[in-house]
Amino acid sequence: MITIASDFGTPYPAAMKGVILRRTDARLVDVAHDFPRQDVRAAAFWLREVLPYFPPAVHLAVVDPGVGTDRAAVVVRAGDHALVGPDNGLLLPAARRIAAESAGSDGRNDGEGDVDDGDEDEAGNDEVEVFEYAYEDPDSATFHGRDVFAPAAAEVHEVGVDSLEALDAVSPASEFVDLALPEPAVREDDETGRVLAVDGEVLVVDDFGNAITNVPGALVRGRDAVTVNGERVPVGESFAAVGAGERLVTVGSHGYVECDVNRGRGDEAFGLAPGDAVTMQFD
């Protein structure tokens, strides 16, 4: 199985599929091809939240603002999975999550643990191996998805994740670009240890307009309301907890706090965009 993710829109991903299907009869599954253009961080977030649900697979992912420069191609092995893409950090958060889950510790943020044990990045480090994938510059300097990464993913699939060192093009990476999604800072009462507030940020805005933050759900679960950037907002178990058009915060399907509007767009109602700071204060 090969999953495919990119910011290519259409029809470019079809060319990648053709290239792959000339080399393997693997099952192909699209993850998304409408990731925000050239936004490595947003794509890294989505890959981390989606890829761990798959059975062992080769995951081809290309969000690649450096295409045509001398940035390397990498293959990352995590548990029984391999991830193939540009060396810009895109694959690392997902790889670490997959590795942590493969190792038996459920690295997925279930919104119930403490903030401080959210260190799945480190938890998965032992299990993540980064390889450089050597390639010659193709004729096209702008579509390595088709000309470099698609053949690489097919090759990795055919040789097998366990045996990818057998590929001539593959060698251990002496260095690679890393990426860690930002972690929120929790402010506690010095004496009681009670959590007073958290300084987080918006990681991405999804298709619904939900502004997904990096604040773990555990911090809001069970509360009636929180103060978001100075305004008090109800906490809901689901969108239906408030009337149509009203704001709320929920714990999204990824375990993080979202700023939402029932049947509306949370990003607009809260005035939030990716990267914006979100401070939540608790009673």
Added chain:
Amino acid sequence: MITIASDFGTPYPAAMKGVILRRTDARLVDVAHDFPRQDVRAAAFWLREVLPYFPPAVHLAVVDPGVGTDRAAVVVRAGDHALVGPDNGLLLPAARRIAAESAGSDGRNDGEGDVDDGDEDEAGNDEVEVFEYAYEDPDSATFHGRDVFAPAAAEVHEVGVDSLEALDAVSPASEFVDLALPEPAVREDDETGRVLAVDGEVLVVDDFGNAITNVPGALVRGRDAVTVNGERVPVGESFAAVGAGERLVTVGSHGYVECDVNRGRGDEAFGLAPGDAVTMQFD
């Protein structure tokens, strides 16, 4: 085979696919993931028009404004097909259509029958069985598509549509939410029985801007023109029957009258949105 439909956009459906593929190697076919957000009626219409074309399959469909509330999950068996989704009526129009076709009576509106025999809803009732699918609340209150319905669809696929009662989670539904798409009202001349007019409504607007009504095509076929909400409009066999930018009514691929514009948007030209009344008068 498992078909998948939702209003989730991307990349959420990919997580559903991962969950399914951990449990089965069934073929997966996307129906659509851009149904109008939380619009159960529109999605019910599209499912009814599309799913009957498939060979026997499990159809996973999630448009679910009540996610996180105590609404039940259902599995609906119709002929050799099963439909899995929330208990909000979404699945019933498609299930009845499939059942009617499985029973040999072509329930699909071919636009040639009378209005009054358009009762495929009742025609299919004997063949449709609704089961409740019991589930425990997952950690996430907002993504039952991934955490409840995707595993359910995989489970139904693996046990087989004929044997779905064998699943522990499945039991006959004592009650369920039903949904019937609105039927038009035909006005006839008392003496001659000639059809004078029909009071229908817009069911959905498709990607082209075609305003699809619930008026059966038989009422306009063979006419040169009809009066739509007071304005006379030509009837065309196809868009090309009028010049670019001109209005017409056609019988769409689903057998219903559409208000269209050749190379333009019918919804805008006619001023029609889903739910709007459409009265057609005949000479």
Added chain:
Amino acid sequence: MITIASDFGTPYPAAMKGVILRRTDARLVDVAHDFPRQDVRAAAFWLREVLPYFPPAVHLAVVDPGVGTDRAAVVVRAGDHALVGPDNGLLLPAARRIAAESAGSDGRNDGEGDVDDGDEDEAGNDEVEVFEYAYEDPDSATFHGRDVFAPAAAEVHEVGVDSLEALDAVSPASEFVDLALPEPAVREDDETGRVLAVDGEVLVVDDFGNAITNVPGALVRGRDAVTVNGERVPVGESFAAVGAGERLVTVGSHGYVECDVNRGRGDEAFGLAPGDAVTMQFD
């Protein structure tokens, strides 16, 4: 394998897939369903650029402004591939490219040959066979994708590309609608033969806003800058060659010169739309 391309948006292509899957268990691969509406030329371009990357397959493609008129259906055989769709020229550029590549001459524009040898249209002619596919008018005059072309593609797949003449519905086309994408005109110095300028046009604008011209990449490769419609613009190996928001021309993944903006929309910055003339002058 059957690839599917259209301008149908969603969920109409799902009905096509259902129809096909009732007739064959072929692998289905979506090429795109968001081609510009009813724009045969744009779709012909994309099909030509994408389909040749696939292994032997049946390619179903429907962009069909003449649906419901008496336009014929065609099956085009090119090498080990067959293309199925309306008789409006849509399939011919892709078929000729595939045939040329099957014949061993790399018909794909690699941006390195001369302008004048870009005659892949003629190169592939011997290998392209056009058949008419006879069909009876289906109930629906507006969705031949589902009612005519999808069954035809399944039928061709099942009988095999080599044996498609065995189908009753198939006969050699005595005539068919042809389509050739426009070729640019090169102006050379009479004495030295040096290329002074090229008069091309924008073929399509892609999802990124890149304005893709018909000017071969070889004309700009190795230059620092060119003058595009009177304004001097740098030539970049990749988008990253200029700062964010700045204009450049690149050689796209299809081998043609694109008018681009790094992290922006080239069509807007250059004021270019499909069909617009693009004159490039060289120092």
